[in-house]
Amino acid sequence: xxxxxxxxxxxxxxxxxxxxxxxxxxxxxxxxxxxxxxxxxxxxxxxxxxxxxxxxxxxxxxxxxxxxxxxxxxxxxxxxxxxxxxxxxxxxxxxxxxxxxxxxxxxxxxxxxxxxxxxxxxxxxxxxxxxxxxxxxxxxxxxxxxxxxxxxxxxxxxxxxxxxxxxxxxxxxxxxxxxxxxxxxxxxxxxxxxxxxxxxxxxxxxxxxxxxxxxxxxxxxxxxxxxxxxxxxxxxxxxxxxxxxxxxxxxxxxxxxxxxxxxxxxxxxxxxxxxxxxxxxxxxxxxxxxxxxxxxxxxxxxxxxxxxxxxxxxxxxxxxxxxxxxxxxxxxxxxxxxxxxxxxxxxxxxxxxx
Amino acid sequence: xxxxxxxxxxxxxxxxxxxxxxxxxxxxxxxxxxxxxxxxxxxxxxxxxxxxxxxxxxxxxxxxxxxxxxxxxxxxxxxxxxxxxxxxxxxxxxxxxxxxxxxxxxxxxxxxxxxxxxxxxxxxxxxxxxxxxxxxxxxxxxxxxxxxxxxxxxxxxxxxxxxxxxxxxxxxxxxxxxxxxxxxxxxxxxxxxxxxxxxxxxxxxxxxxxxxxxxxxxxxxxxxxxxxxxxxxxxxxxxxxxxxxxxxxxxxxxxxxxxxxxxxxxxxxxxxxxxxxxxxxxxxxxxxxxxxxxxxxxxxxxxxxx
Numbered sequence: 001x002x003x004x005x006x007x008x009x010x011x012x013x014x015x016x017x018x019x020x021x022x023x024x025x026x027x028x029x030x031x032x033x034x035x036x037x038x039x040x041x042x043x044x045x046x047x048x049x050x051x052x053x054x055x056x057x058x059x060x061x062x063x064x065x066x067x068x069x070x071x072x073x074x075x076x077x078x079x080x081x082x083x084x085x086x087x088x089x090x091x092x093x094x095x096x097x098x099x100x101x102x103x104x105x106x107x108x109x110x111x112x113x114x115x116x117x118x119x120x121x122x123x124x125x126x127x128x129x130x131x132x133x134x135x136x137x138x139x140x141x142x143x144x145x146x147x148x149x150x151x152x153x154x155x156x157x158x159x160x161x162x163x164x165x166x167x168x169x170x171x172x173x174x175x176x177x178x179x180x181x182x183x184x185x186x187x188x189x190x191x192x193x194x195x196x197x198x199x200x201x202x203x204x205x206x207x208x209x210x211x212x213x214x215x216x217x218x219x220x221x222x223x224x225x226x227x228x229x230x231x232x233x234x235x236x237x238x239x240x241x242x243x244x245x246x247x248x249x250x251x252x253x254x255x256x257x258x259x260x261x262x263x264x265x266x267x268x269x270x271x272x273x274x275x276x277x278x279x280x281x282x283x284x285x286x287x288x289x290x291x292x293x294x295x296x297x298x299x300x301x302x303x304x305x306x307x308x309x310x311x312x313x314x315x316x317x318x319x320x321x322x323x324x325x326x327x328x329x330x331x332x333x334x335x336x337x338x339x340x341x342x343x344x345x346x347x348x349x350x351x352x353x354x
Numbered sequence: 355x356x357x358x359x360x361x362x363x364x365x366x367x368x369x370x371x372x373x374x375x376x377x378x379x380x381x382x383x384x385x386x387x388x389x390x391x392x393x394x395x396x397x398x399x400x401x402x403x404x405x406x407x408x409x410x411x412x413x414x415x416x417x418x419x420x421x422x423x424x425x426x427x428x429x430x431x432x433x434x435x436x437x438x439x440x441x442x443x444x445x446x447x448x449x450x451x452x453x454x455x456x457x458x459x460x461x462x463x464x465x466x467x468x469x470x471x472x473x474x475x476x477x478x479x480x481x482x483x484x485x486x487x488x489x490x491x492x493x494x495x496x497x498x499x500x501x502x503x504x505x506x507x508x509x510x511x512x513x514x515x516x517x518x519x520x521x522x523x524x525x526x527x528x529x530x531x532x533x534x535x536x537x538x539x540x541x542x543x544x545x546x547x548x549x550x551x552x553x554x555x556x557x558x559x560x561x562x563x564x565x566x567x568x569x570x571x572x573x574x575x576x577x578x579x580x581x582x583x584x585x586x587x588x589x590x591x592x593x594x595x596x597x598x599x600x601x602x603x604x605x606x607x608x609x610x611x612x613x614x615x616x617x618x619x620x621x622x623x624x625x626x627x628x629x630x631x632x633x634x635x636x637x638x639x640x641x642x643x644x645x646x647x648x649x650x651x652x653x654x655x656x657x658x659x660x
Binding site for chain 2: 036084086136140141142143145146147149150151153154157158160161164165277280281284317318319320321322323325326327329330333334336337341
């Protein structure tokens with residue numbers, strides 16, 4: 001038996017394979033949940049109920065979808081260049097930190113001035129945090145996967161330090177917490193959800209346009225295909241990677257700004273809440289296509305929100321949702337193989353010529 | 355001081371197991387970011403087996419088996435199905451955290467039975483245990499700690515002094531060259547990824563069964579990521595892994611002990627990651643061969659595209 005690259009894969013066939021993978025994943029998870037003594041159907045139905053059961057829950061689900069979409073878009077830019085940026089979690093945190101600096105110290109400014117300031121600060125914070133590993137990558141070839149991963153923890157400890165030390169709210173009676181933002185630093189709402197969702201939609205449009213229609217987008221895809229080709233074509237590869245990663249980290253930084261300003265109304269160590277890691281998965285499952293990031297992020301938001309609901313409502317551990325998420329992942333990433341390759345049986349025992 | 359050093363070894367032991375596991379995996383050319391997940395699965399399996407049977411050996415074996423099975427999922431995805439290693443590893447971490455938390459709801463607040471705890475009391479090694487300071491720190495510990503040294507040494511001998519170890523390193527550096535010289539790349543990758551997972555599982559079990567020994571949700575608390583850092587810090591060398599793990603174990607508890615010095619504990623918490631970054635950068639600047647990751651790390655191997 002051997003495998004060959006497929007040339008006959010149609011879009012419809014690919015969707016069919018992925019659908020089968022997701023169904024198989026749900027079946028496998030059902031067996032697991034059932035074997036532990038819970039009714040899997042009840043678990044799924046209550047998850048959906050938890051995510052969409054009321055206006056309040058729908059708004060909650062969408063509030064989780066926003067950071068997933070935006071972070072996935074940021075990650076996508078890096079991944080297009082085969083730059084394995086797994087530091088979005090840290091970039092979100094530092095973006096949040098930079099934005100919070102202005103929220104806490106310049107709250108006397110009017111909203112129309114302060115919010116854009118926080119927005120820019122968040123972008124720069126996340127961008128700089130991504131630039132550090134990127135600089136060493138392009139200069140010395142330092143492994144970016146592990147570097148960006150380590151940066152996540154450094155960022156987290158930095159915020160912890162601020163929360164327990166210099167930024168501790170004196171009014172909190174010794175409780176280690178950073179002060180709540182003044183109203184001037186809070187994102188307004190539109191249809192009951194903070195306007196981060198508008199930003200997410202605009203970003204999808206801008207980035208889709210940038211990747212497909214501009215010189216920068218073209219350069220990114222060439223570098224992703226082959227650094228040699230890019231060099232040969234006279235492109236400044238280092239500059240392309242550095243600027244693309246600044247944007248990638250900057251977009252994650254925006255998420256940090258939106259989370260502190262639109263959701264938590266203060267800075268906590270929980271600001272990134274694992275979105276930086278989940279977004280790696282949503283970006284990947286979307287095949288690095290902005291338009292598909294939208295439904296995939298929503299699916300994951302439903303599983304997250306539904307997971308927390310089943311715990312409070314039915315005492316089914318929230319972890320059931322983590323298992324469901326990861327098993328779906330296993331099956332979908334595994335199914336990619338069958339989209340790209342097909343296995344053929346060698347009828348005659350022909351010796352393989354490799 | 356001695357008590358601190360003793361505590362350092364105990365804090366470093368789960369790291370040592372996980373570091374050795376990830377080291378073996380990376381030597382085969384696969385970066386498995388699922389260490390945290392495999393440790394958690396091993397922890398819950400080890401706790402479950404120890405708690406229900408009261409048998410310490412079954413606790414260790416259960417943890418190793420569970421860690422190995424978790425790694426098998428990753429191996430199947432990345433080796434057979436050529437899936438992206440980063441994404442597969444992250445998925446494994448989510449999976450492991452989910453499984454351990456889900457299964458662990460049955461054990462919350464439960465303590466390890468006495469039969470198991472008493473199997474892991476400190477046992478002094480004759481002669482060696484009498485050396486001042488070093489004796490107490492290294493040779494008056496429990497069986498699990500001793501197992502850690504022994505596995506590190508065995509892996510060291512295996513990697514540097516056996517034909518299998520040489521083949522493994524060849525695969526990590528250049529799988530297609532290894533393949534053409536007749537080494538079965540797939541089998542090697544599977545075996546080392548699974549054994550690596552088993553070691554990670556045992557590292558998690560040390561926490562649940564010996565160090566704590568009571569079930570807590572998310573009992574590994576990020577140690578899996580430190581282990582990934584450690585593999586780089588010790589330059590993929592299993593002997594250095596012993597010292598590196600205890601050093602990082604020490605860093606994880608020193609902040610608490612130096613509270614009176616007015617250095618923020620978060621600084622010490624961040625130190626393992628900062629040190630790893632520095633090591634990573636220095637080794638990439640020097641471009642020295644021994645200090646850098648296996649060449650083929652993270653790349654899927656396609657025989658057909660050879």
